[in-house]
Amino acid sequence: xxxxxxxxxxxxxxxxxxxxxSLTIRDGEFVAIMGSNGAGKTTLxxxxxxxxxxxxxxxLVDGVNTRKESIAHLxxxxxxxxxxxxxxxxxxxxxxEIAFALKNFGFDEATVGTRANWALNLxxxxxxxxxxxxxxxxxxxxxLALASVLAWDPKVVVLDEPTIGQDFEQKEKLRQFIVQxxxxxxxxxxxxxxxxxxADCAPRVVLMAEGKIVADGEAKEILTNKxxxxxxxxxxxxxxxxxxxxxxxxxxxxIIDVHEAGKLLLSFLKEEVVL
Amino acid sequence: MPIIEARDLTYTYPGGTQSAIKxxxxxxxxxxxxxxxxxSGCGKTTLCxxxxxxxxxxxSGKLEGELTVVGLNVVNHQIYEMxxxxxxxxxxxxxxxxxxxxxxxVAFGLENLGLPREEMRNRVDWALQMTGIEELRExxxxxxxxxxxxxxxxxxxxxMQPEIMVLDEPTSFLDPLGAQKIFEVxxxxxxxxxxxxxxxxxxxxxxxxxxxxxxxxxxxxxxLDGRPREVFDSESARLIGVGIPKATRLWNMLRQRGIHxxxxxxxxxxxxxxxxxxxxxx
Numbered sequence: 279x280x281x282x283x284x285x286x287x288x289x290x291x292x293x294x295x296x297x298x299x300s301l302t303i304r305d306g307e308f309v310a311i312m313g314s315n316g317a318g319k320t321t322l323x324x325x326x327x328x329x330x331x332x333x334x335x336x337x338l339v340d341g342v343n344t345r346k347e348s349i350a351h352l353x354x355x356x357x358x359x360x361x362x363x364x365x366x367x368x369x370x371x372x373x374x375e376i377a378f379a380l381k382n383f384g385f386d387e388a389t390v391g392t393r394a395n396w397a398l399n400l401x402x403x404x405x406x407x408x409x410x411x412x413x414x415x416x417x418x419x420x421x422l423a424l425a426s427v428l429a430w431d432p433k434v435v436v437l438d439e440p441t442i443g444q445d446f447e448q449k450e451k452l453r454q455f456i457v458q459x460x461x462x463x464x465x466x467x468x469x470x471x472x473x474x475x476x477a478d479c480a481p482r483v484v485l486m487a488e489g490k491i492v493a494d495g496e497a498k499e500i501l502t503n504k505x506x507x508x509x510x511x512x513x514x515x516x517x518x519x520x521x522x523x524x525x526x527x528x529x530x531x532x533i534i535d536v537h538e539a540g541k542l543l544l545s546f547l548k549e550e551v552v553l
Numbered sequence: 554m555p556i557i558e559a560r561d562l563t564y565t566y567p568g569g570t571q572s573a574i575k576x577x578x579x580x581x582x583x584x585x586x587x588x589x590x591x592x593s594g595c596g597k598t599t600l601c602x603x604x605x606x607x608x609x610x611x612x613s614g615k616l617e618g619e620l621t622v623v624g625l626n627v628v629n630h631q632i633y634e635m636x637x638x639x640x641x642x643x644x645x646x647x648x649x650x651x652x653x654x655x656x657x658x659v660a661f662g663l664e665n666l667g668l669p670r671e672e673m674r675n676r677v678d679w680a681l682q683m684t685g686i687e688e689l690r691e692x693x694x695x696x697x698x699x700x701x702x703x704x705x706x707x708x709x710x711x712x713m714q715p716e717i718m719v720l721d722e723p724t725s726f727l728d729p730l731g732a733q734k735i736f737e738v739x740x741x742x743x744x745x746x747x748x749x750x751x752x753x754x755x756x757x758x759x760x761x762x763x764x765x766x767x768x769x770x771x772x773x774x775x776x777l778d779g780r781p782r783e784v785f786d787s788e789s790a791r792l793i794g795v796g797i798p799k800a801t802r803l804w805n806m807l808r809q810r811g812i813h814x815x816x817x818x819x820x821x822x823x824x825x826x827x828x829x830x831x832x833x834x835x
Contacts, residue, residue: 281576313696314730314731315699315727315728315729315731316698328714367744400831415593415594416593416644417593418593419606439726442725442726443593443644443722443725444593444755445592445593445755445796446592446593446755446795446796447592448592448593449755449796471727471728471729471732472756474756474799508730510727511728511729511730511731512728512730513729513730513733514756514757515799516798516799516800516820516821517799517800517803519821519825520800520803520821520824520828522657522823523821523822523824523825523828523829523830524825524829524832527832532651536799536803536806537806539803540803540806540807541829543803543807543812544806544807544810544812547807547812547831547832548812
């Protein structure tokens, strides 16, 4: 779906944000891009819908080179939800916000109406239909931004830090929602720092540091690797930290899931401790 | 000694039909490190705005009940008076920093107080040192990383030598290590200088180990109030939808299966300690 071939990117200021990145994201995959502030995560995903074009190397989206395609055409395939919803929202009401892109893509009025309704309900913001986006809380604005992208049904959804400003319950809803989108066949790319969120979703993890990919694999494999985590300024999930602290008892440390850890400790404690 | 005391506090924003906070009563002791949490829209930020008098002085609206902060009734004191006692750090440091050098940004609040030059110098040096950013003194805030910017924002507030620091989700734009560094800076100010800390936070896995007091809000009022382990261990915390630390959830799971270990840890260090103890007893 997305092919990144040895991409380098230098900002006009001279900062080299990507220093040779190669990556293939297959159709229907769920990928989390993680790494420290300034590692190049956002720069990389901004290439996926052509907002940025590589200084060197190529990006193919659905077989099309992003250099040869307009952002408008690419955006139809790759929907981008920004980290800061205020960079995205500008209409008078939530409903108009969602309708805006749909109209631009040339959907007829009836479809625009149906899709806007669908998206407002989906993200639990139906009650704000006539409200100005700027009257909404940070978490609600974030959901509106997501709704307006999902409404045009892009093949790939890129979410930059979706969990910021979301409380636990909203985050859990968002997680279930993203997992469901992915299960329905949508390719999902999430840029995030939120290790517990990633531990709960367990997607493929691409770890970046200083403009390069330093690891690529299953969440479980990468989040439980102490050296890698340190390199990318992430902290292993709390469950892994606990098991790392008990490593000398011979317990495995490559676990990120509470239930898995619970079962393991249960059998281990029953064997070891006379209760 | 209580440093913040609210009795039946109720507040409605101008033009609002519903009260943003309702009949809130709480006591925060001097030197506490408080985590203030709860679902979004529950009134956390509104409450923070009351602590330094932004409510009702700036936002107007209707404030009922009583709120005493550092012995002062917030209704009778101007924001500039309260600002010297209660420092506020926002979620996004970009909203707070504006000067062309870190040093100037940190000095800005002090200039407004009209302090003598020498005193200003001393306080700026001290605040930069306490937050570990002396080497950034001449840099422009907008060129710094998010974590560095947030430390500058904390230094700005610290230079005012407040009794209380209120931080509204100060780490949500930072990577986990960056967040941890910020929490450590705050914790050090709390332990070394005795500054009372009120930290609004959703990411309890990272923050809970620094706190001695947790207040959970729901629908504009206090839902739970107590020591971290009591609060996170209670069934009602889960029902309100608070993000209970994974270590506490692990304990709940083990307990349901008949394994009763001591305490109820809120962080991995505590969990490791208790588990190690249980395993060695064998």
